[in-house]
Structure formats: structure tokens, C-alpha cells
Amino acid sequence: MSNAETVPYSTTMHVRDHCLCLHTQRAARALARRFDRAFRHLGINNGQFSLLMSLNRPEPPAMSPVADLLAMDRTTLTAVLKPLTRRGLVEIVPGEKDRREKRLKLTPEGLALLAQATPIWIAEHAEVETKLPQGDGDRLRQNLLIISKDV
Template sequence: MSRIVPFETTLEVRDACLCLHVQRAARALARRFDEALRPVGLTHGQFSLLMSLNQPQPPALGAVARLLAMDRTTLTAALKLLERDGLVSSRADPSDRRSRWVTLTGKGLEVLAAAVPIWRETHAAVEAGLSEPGPDVLRAGLLALT
């Protein structure tokens, strides 16, 4: 059987595909932060979700979903786990019973406070390991893709 797509194309995609490289980097970063945050019982995704809720007023879930690039169904499932663990609480929005307010509980605030120094240390180590032009240029490039 002859190849319709030559092996050279496979090598081209392996070496050039931005999506593949971003996915691989995201998985490596996720593993690193998951390991670092394990002592406080969080994953990197849970840390980001708790941090997104750390606001003076409960944020709209749509805004949280957009910030975290999650669909509402995935966000709701993640919040249910955090609520089960006592890290967040939810209640109906008094002005619109169809909407829900999700806030950090006292326990959620304590866990988040314990996680921040771990995140800072891990994040600093990741940034220190980046070659020039450095993390600011990387962040700008990634933001340009969103």
C-alpha cells in the first residue's frame, strides 16, 4: 500500500505544529503544577478556578468560564467537586433566581492562601527556565492566539 501522506509530512507536523507544541507544553506545565499543589490537595485547574472566584463580589459564571476557557457544563462539574469538598458554596442570585453565585468558603480561602506561595515558587522556577526572549514575550504570543 502506498502512502497517501508521506512520512516527511509527519515530521513536518511534528516539528512545526504550534497546536502540538502548545499542547505538549500545557501538559508538562499541568503535571508540574499538579505535583507542586498536591500537598494542599489541589490540581492546577482547581487552583485556577478558586483564584478566579477570589473577587470582592461573586463573579458571573459566564465570565469565569471565559477566563478559564471552559464551557459552562465543564465549569459546573468542576464547581460541584469543589463544593463537595467544602471549598466553595453556591446560592441563587437574589436578583435572578436562574443564575447562581459561587463564592469561596472559609476553607476554600485557607486552601487558596496555602497554595499561593507554592504557585509563586513553582511559577518563578518555570519562568527562570525559559530562554530569551523570556516569559513576557511568551505570554504575549499566547494571548495573541486567544
């Protein structure tokens, strides 16, 4: 093994300082922790808030569009739904036209919780955006959207 090639430490430092994936992951984790703390007293986390919000539609959506919006596969979505359905915040109902189709519906309790969580999200989100240069969240969202569609 003494002849194995090594990566110079300078390369490690370059990756640390320039890797978009690393910086995006770090930012995502920091944001997740922030919103988890903000929602804790409601008994939900940031991912559950996003899922509940994604279900707030005029008609209950099917699982696939929700999974696509949240960038997860259906198996992961099913696992994330379990605590919300156990808690009575979401129910899985058959489709009207195709009874085999699963639709996701916020219950009255889910709607009430979402109504409590939304002002918290608004306040936290506004505070995060003030930390961006010129409060320019739109530019960051546009850049992240470009990256996420390129994959």
C-alpha cells in the first residue's frame, strides 16, 4: 500500500472551500435545525411542515406529485406520512375516479396545525432572508432551482 496515490491536503482544503454540495448540505442542515426548533412546540419538524403544506390544495393530491415536489421517492414519502397519519393530521383516501389510487388529505386537525405553524414559518423565513446579501432570497431560490432541475 505504500505505493498508493494520495490526495494532497491542499486538494482537501480546496474541496472544503469550493464544494457546492458540501456548502448546500451544511446550509440545509442549519436551516433544518432552525425550523425544527421553531416548530418543536407544535410537535412537528421542518420536513413534516413542508409535507403538510404540500397537501394544502383544493383537491387531495396523489402521492407521486407530492413525492416529486418534496424530491423524495414514494417509499420515503410513505414512511414520512406514518407519524402524521397516526397523529390524525393526514388521511390517505382512495381517488374518486380510480379507487386504487391513494390521495393525501389534510384532516381538520392537520389544517389547524398548519394554520398555527404558518406564522412561525413566515417569521423564521423572513429573519433568514434578512441575513442574505440585500435580503435577496429570490436569487438564491433561482440558483437552487437551476441546480435541482439539472440533476
